[in-house]
Amino acid sequence: MGWWNWLQEIDAPSSQTCVTKSVNKIHETFINRADWKKNELLIGNSKAKAILIYLDYTVDQNTLRKDVVEPLLHFSKTTKLPQEWTLSESISCGDLLLVQQRLLEGSVAVFISGSTKCFIIRAPRAVVRAVESPEMEFTTRGPKEGFIEDASQNIEMIQKRLRTDKLELRSFRLGKITQTNTWLLSLKGITSPELIERVTSKLNQITADQMIDSCEVEEYLEDSAWTPFSVINTTERPDRCVGALMEGGIVLLVDGSPNALIGPYTYFQQFHTPDDYYQRAMYATIKRWIRVTGFFLSTNLVALYMALIGFHSHLIPVKLVTILSLKRESVPFPPMIEIMIIQLMIDLVLEGILRLPPKLGQIIGVSGAIIIGQATISADLISPMVIIIVSVSTICGYAQARLSSTFTVQVIRYVNLLCAGILGAFGLTVIWIFWLIHVCSLHSLGKAYLNPISPFSMVALKDTILRISKRAMGNKSPNVM
Amino acid sequence: MNRPPHSMSLHASQFAMMLIGCTVGIGPLFIARIATVASGRDAWIVFLIYLAIILCNSLIMVQLAKRFPKQTFVQYVPELVGTWIGKCIGFILIVLGILTIAVTMKILSYIIATYVLLKTPMDMFNVIILMLLIYLVMFDLRVMGRLATGLFFVSFLFSYFYIPPVNDYGNVLLLMPFFENGWQGIWKGLGAILFSLSGLELFLTYYPYVDDKRNMRKYFIWSILFVGLLFEISLFTQQLVYPLKYLAHLWAPSIHYISIVEFPVFERTDAIFTIFWFTVLFKTAAVYMYHSVISIQQVFQVHQKRIIVFLVAVLGFAVTKMIGNAADIEKWMIYVLTANVGLSLILPSLLLMIAKFRRKGLAG
Amino acid sequence: MKRILLGCFIGLLVITLTGCWDYRPLxxxxxxxxxxxxxxxxxxxxxxxxxxxxxxxxxxxxxxxxxxxxxxxxxxxxxxxxxxxxxxxxxxxxxxxxxxxxxxxxxxxxxxxxxxxxxxxxxxxxxxxxxxxxxxxxxxxxxxxxxxxxxxxxxxxxxxxxxxxxxxxxxxxxxxxxxxxxxxxxxxxxxxxxxxxxxxxxxxxxxxxxDRKQMIGFLLLMQRLEYANLTIGTINLDNPDQRVYSVKIKAASTHVRVVIDKDQPTFIYDLGFSGALLEKNPVPLGGISADEIKRIESELTEELKKSMLNVLRKIQKDQIEPFGLGEYARVYWPKGYKEAQWEEQFSKAKIETNIQVNLVFYGQTL
Structure with missing residues (x-):
């Protein structure tokens, strides 16, 4: 509706009361908001009165003065309106809920006395951090751009790498109270409709009050929370999201969270890093194998040591067994307690460092590693072999592509250790098979978690534990998930 | 819980892995000794003949299964031979399935008690393995298929050890002369090694659960060939390495010969190799357990799965208590598995004839 | 939640039921x-x-x-x-x-x-x-x-x-x-x-x-010799022409043939060796001639043959057969071979040797 035409009808007396009523009603809703503001002013040299209502802390003062107040004060027939006005939406006075919503989003509502419509002008206070390089997913080559807390900005970062009309964007509001904006990204013709349907229905089923970060959405997308394996991937990198979309996956962006959710996510993808696709294929393959080895060492080394020392000393070669048995002779604790002490100590040191400022963290690291480690060995409380084994397995646990794999590894390590401590190698084998059954029973958004090993797919293996060259991969896009 | 829609359907390759896993389970452990005791130096020839017979029989099984693409064996048997006889055959299959589970578990726990944990009571192993089996069978068939594939890759690492190191030990003279005992020896040997390819008859149970029927039939034949080759190599090389009389002294020669292999980190390769036997025997027990559960559900028209799984587990455990020492295990194993294979040799051709005669099922 | 509690309970039960029977630290x-x-x-x-x-x-x-x-x-x-x-x-x-x-x-x-x-x-x-x-x-x-x-x-x-x-x-x-x-x-x-x-x-x-020298013959008969050091000749101070040399021989090929003649088996050992000359006294100034090499080869052949036959005579007298020739007899002499009497049969069996030594390395720099 044209601005000028609209001003023509302002003298209708019936609408006068409508505006006052609406403004009062909105005020009632925000009665306990200290930043509630209501300003009245005359439009230009006409007699019409404008009522501005907004929440002071959500609105940018500069925009308010320049784009709302000044154009209204200096209004005449010849005035050219600022862009904000032409783009503003007009809502009926009666639609109070929508007006309230817009106010909470940082807009200014302009009521003109005598009109049944109200203008919503966006003037949100910009509390947006600058784009920085992703902290957790560092790459040596490739883009250094990471997501920020503003979802619209994040969508632009993805869009800029994916200039196609096939990009679909579905919007959801999650959280009854928080009303968090969430976007589901997919590619038309590439993403399967069943997948979108599945995610949509899962998102619609959410009845929670709050949805602060993407990690909360992640929990609702999982089939079961009782698993140490994460079945949804999170990323800070727009290039990874693009890769996932090209692979036929979906991306979920949650306003206020710098982490996008990617699914489906399978077991072997936890060994993939974005760097794999920016490095030479052979190098990337070797790196993947190192990560896989790291995973198995980290989960099993301690348990294996426990089983060998406690149950199956006959499996150790004679030269090694000589050294081990002589070193263990003076240690007062059984191997299980010994391993537990060191394992807990390392985990506690790591937990302590994690939340401390870097300089203090260094001190804890030094005192943990050198002083306690040295002292326990020289006091003959712990045999040096245990310290080697436990630290190697801890380091291997951190040599993973994702931080969440580290937690997975930690859980599995403790469980394996317990089983090996009860029944030795038999216990270890049983728990391996248990984990295998467990992994087989997992699904990530309907896709088997053990894909592509089972169900087996030779083609998909090219980019699973191998990373063959992009030329050999053919038309298929690299899997940056 | 959000499960995929057709949760009972399997991929053809997954089915092949299941079949390979459950066939490789028991046979190669004992075949070298039992075959050579029965038919002397011709054992490896006997097995080739046996493989040919099984291949012919598998073609008959394929023909039979093709006629009833949506039904399991126990479902269509009553249609062919009448309700009561059909139910009886179903019941026999269930009993054999449970006996096979028990025998497999007993072999497994015996191996563990010999090589890994010497003082732990064997019942303990049985209980733990059963718990694992129950956990697995409670899931749908897909999980089993995936597990079979996963375990196939795990055991693939170990498959090298199927073949004993021949270079320093092997002696071709040990195989000569060929056809030493003539046809009589071969006939005797055939009867003795009938047990070794047990597990292939489960094709008839799992046929309706596979999506891609054509590929499944193809993979079925391929997996028989694969397993047969594996058995043949294992048998042949063991005969090449061990003198005939020495072979007769070894309970499980396939584990025994691995002790020769030396590793820098682990010393007792035979003990490490029990991990491999654990995986394959576990797979065997799991596949038979699923088969028993499905058959019970269909024969007795029960849909409650949980109770049946626990029932099968308890029955299996009870049977393991009846099996005593190593000689006992062998006796039970040969009886039960020979019955499995024997039924699969007799029934399918008989039923196929009846089906053709009475024009039941889809023709062609 | 019930299932989880049940799982925990069963887990605890397993832990308490299993008494760590086999636990025995190193x-x-x-x-x-x-x-x-x-x-x-x-x-x-x-x-x-x-x-x-x-x-x-x-x-x-x-x-x-x-x-x-x-x-x-x-x-x-x-x-x-x-x-x-x-x-x-x-x-x-x-x-x-x-x-x-x-x-x-x-x-x-x-x-x-x-x-x-x-x-x-x-x-x-x-x-x-x-x-x-x-x-x-x-x-x-x-x-x-x-x-x-x-x-x-x-x-x-x-x-x-x-x-x-x-x-x-x-x-x-x-x-x-x-x-x-x-x-x-x-x-x-x-x-x-x-x-x-x-x-x-x-x-x-x-x-x-x-002793060790006889052991070479023994291993040759078993077809198990991989390599051996042989020293031939003794230093005689009175006779300057007396030669002494050491050779390292390696088994190149071993094969046993069985020939049946008038219902009696003859075992023929076809053995091939490659040799390396380690030491020679006196040192020939003009290099080692082809004739010399041939002579060494034939002497080595004789030596090996002698050691084999020495051992064989002894073993046949003792009526034992540790060489595994019984398998050959079983396969190639099925009519006469009797497992129970094989030792006796072996003590009467004929054994021939056919040895070839090829001196490959003799030191060209000399």
């Missing part, structure tokens, strides 16, 4: 690395078992026990130490000559019956008391590798598994009528252990001793 074990079996001093009817193992304190390395059976002796040893005897790391089994004369099949059986004992431990005979050998000293047969090194230094190459427990068992169970074991000796003063010779067994009983 440091509670007495790792036996060498095991010796001898007769009791002064009482031939009793066995003395000596174990040597890894121990924290110096004096605990060797322990002995006596009894009328091996198990009884071992339980006596167990009484002497607070640690558990662990037999899984035995590297070498030493048997005294006096025990070996009465038969070793029961000893091998005991070792194989225990699934903890590895099948490829080395077995050797000793000259003297076993307990002298299993003492901590400058050199001791603690590890199998030490023992194998000892054999290798004998300048005589043959597959290690020839002396493994498993091979002995295979021989005994498959009815072969003999095998060999090395004999060790110890210097009482310097306590250095060295190889004395080899012992020939008839069935499972120690029969006689052969």
């Amino acid at each position: 440091d509670e074990d007495f790792m036996i690395t060498g095991l010796g079996i001898d007769h009791s001093l002064g009482d031939e009817s009793k066995l003395e078992v000596t174990v040597f193992g890894v121990a924290y304190t110096e004096q605990d390395h060797t322990l002995s026990g006596q009894g009328s059976s091996i198990s009884e002796a071992i339980s006596e040893i167990q009484d002497k130490t607070e640690k558990f005897l662990s037999f899984s790391h035995i590297q070498i089994l030493l048997i005294s000559k006096s025990v070996a004369k009465k038969g070793i099949s029961s000893i091998i059986d005991v070792m194989l019956r225990d699934s903890q004992v590895r099948n490829f431990i080395n077995v050797a005979l000793v000259d003297g008391r076993v307990s002298d050998f299993l003492q901590k000293g400058k050199e001791y047969p603690v590890t199998g590798s030490t023992f194998e090194a000892l054999l290798k230094s004998a300048d005589l190459g043959f597959p290690n598994q020839l002396l493994h427990l498993e091979t002995l068992a295979m021989n005994l169970y498959s009815g072969a009528s003999g095998f060999i074991l090395p004999i060790l000796k110890i210097d009482k003063v310097s306590r250095i252990i060295s190889l004395k010779g080899f012992g020939v067994f008839k069935r499972d009983r120690f029969l006689e001793e052969i």
Whole structure:
């Protein structure tokens, strides 16, 4: 509706009361908001009165003065309106809920006395951090751009790498109270409709009050929370999201969270890093194998040591067994307690460092590693072999592509250790098979978690534990998930 | 819980892995000794003949299964031979399935008690393995298929050890002369090694659960060939390495010969190799357990799965208590598995004839 | 939540039900690395078992026990130490000559019956008391590798598994009528252990001793010789033309043919060797001529033939057949071969040798 035409009808007396009523009603809703503001002013040299209502802390003062107040004060027939006005939406006075919503989003509502419509002008206070390089997913080559807390900005970062009309964007509001904006990204013709349907229905089923970060959405997308394996991937990198979309996956962006959710996510993808696709294929393959080895060492080394020392000393070669048995002779604790002490100590040191400022963290690291480690060995409380084994397995646990794999590894390590401590190698084998059954029973958004090993797919293996060259991969896009 | 829609359907390759896993389970452990005791130096020839017979029989099984693409064996048997006889055959299959589970578990726990944990009571192993089996069978068939594939890759690492190191030990003279005992020896040997390819008859149970029927039939034949080759190599090389009389002294020669292999980190390769036997025997027990559960559900028209799984587990455990020492295990194993294979040799051709005669099922 | 609680409960049940029966940490074990079996001093009817193992304190390395059976002796040893005897790391089994004369099949059986004992431990005979050998000293047969090194230094190459427990068992169970074991000796003063010779067994009983030179012939007949050092000639100060030289020969091809003539088998050994000249005295100034090489080759051939026939004569007289020729007879002489009488048949069998030595390396720089 044209601005000028609209001003023509302002003298209708019936609408006068409508505006006052609406403004009062909105005020009632925000009665306990200290930043509630209501300003009245005359439009230009006409007699019409404008009522501005907004929440002071959500609105940018500069925009308010320049784009709302000044154009209204200096209004005449010849005035050219600022862009904000032409783009503003007009809502009926009666639609109070929508007006309230817009106010909470940082807009200014302009009521003109005598009109049944109200203008919503966006003037949100910009509390947006600058784009920085992703902290957790560092790459040596490739883009250094990471997501920020503003979802619209994040969508632009993805869009800029994916200039196609096939990009679909579905919007959801999650959280009854928080009303968090969430976007589901997919590619038309590439993403399967069943997948979108599945995610949509899962998102619609959410009845929670709050949805602060993407990690909360992640929990609702999982089939079961009782698993140490994460079945949804999170990323800070727009290039990874693009890769996932090209692979036929979906991306979920949650306003206020710098982490996008990617699914489906399978077991072997936890060994993939974005760097794999920016490095030479052979190098990337070797790196993947190192990560896989790291995973198995980290989960099993301690348990294996426990089983060998406690149950199956006959499996150790004679030269090694000589050294081990002589070193263990003076240690007062059984191997299980010994391993537990060191394992807990390392985990506690790591937990302590994690939340401390870097300089203090260094001190804890030094005192943990050198002083306690040295002292326990020289006091003959712990045999040096245990310290080697436990630290190697801890380091291997951190040599993973994702931080969440580290937690997975930690859980599995403790469980394996317990089983090996009860029944030795038999216990270890049983728990391996248990984990295998467990992994087989997992699904990530309907896709088997053990894909592509089972169900087996030779083609998909090219980019699973191998990373063959992009030329050999053919038309298929690299899997940056 | 959000499960995929057709949760009972399997991929053809997954089915092949299941079949390979459950066939490789028991046979190669004992075949070298039992075959050579029965038919002397011709054992490896006997097995080739046996493989040919099984291949012919598998073609008959394929023909039979093709006629009833949506039904399991126990479902269509009553249609062919009448309700009561059909139910009886179903019941026999269930009993054999449970006996096979028990025998497999007993072999497994015996191996563990010999090589890994010497003082732990064997019942303990049985209980733990059963718990694992129950956990697995409670899931749908897909999980089993995936597990079979996963375990196939795990055991693939170990498959090298199927073949004993021949270079320093092997002696071709040990195989000569060929056809030493003539046809009589071969006939005797055939009867003795009938047990070794047990597990292939489960094709008839799992046929309706596979999506891609054509590929499944193809993979079925391929997996028989694969397993047969594996058995043949294992048998042949063991005969090449061990003198005939020495072979007769070894309970499980396939584990025994691995002790020769030396590793820098682990010393007792035979003990490490029990991990491999654990995986394959576990797979065997799991596949038979699923088969028993499905058959019970269909024969007795029960849909409650949980109770049946626990029932099968308890029955299996009870049977393991009846099996005593190593000689006992062998006796039970040969009886039960020979019955499995024997039924699969007799029934399918008989039923196929009846089906053709009475024009039941889809023709062609 | 109910299922989780049930799971936890079952898990706890498993933990409490399993009593960690097999839990025995490494440091509670007495790792036996060498095991010796001898007769009791002064009482031939009793066995003395000596174990040597890894121990924290110096004096605990060797322990002995006596009894009328091996198990009884071992339980006596167990009484002497607070640690558990662990037999899984035995590297070498030493048997005294006096025990070996009465038969070793029961000893091998005991070792194989225990699934903890590895099948490829080395077995050797000793000259003297076993307990002298299993003492901590400058050199001791603690590890199998030490023992194998000892054999290798004998300048005589043959597959290690020839002396493994498993091979002995295979021989005994498959009815072969003999095998060999090395004999060790110890210097009482310097306590250095060295190889004395080899012992020939008839069935499972120690029969006689052969020296290293005869051992070459023995291994040739077994088709198991890998390499050997041969020295031919002796230095005679009075005769300057007397030549002495050393050659290292390597087996290139071994093959046995069986020819049946008038229902009697003849075993023909076709053996090929490649050789390297290690030392020669006197040194020829003009280089080694082709004639000289030919002469050396023919002399080597003669030497090898002689050593083979020497051993053969001895073995045939003893009526044992440790060479595995029985298998050839069974396959190629099915009419005449009788398993029960094979030793007797073998003692009358004809054996021919067809040896070819090719001196490949003779030092062209000279």
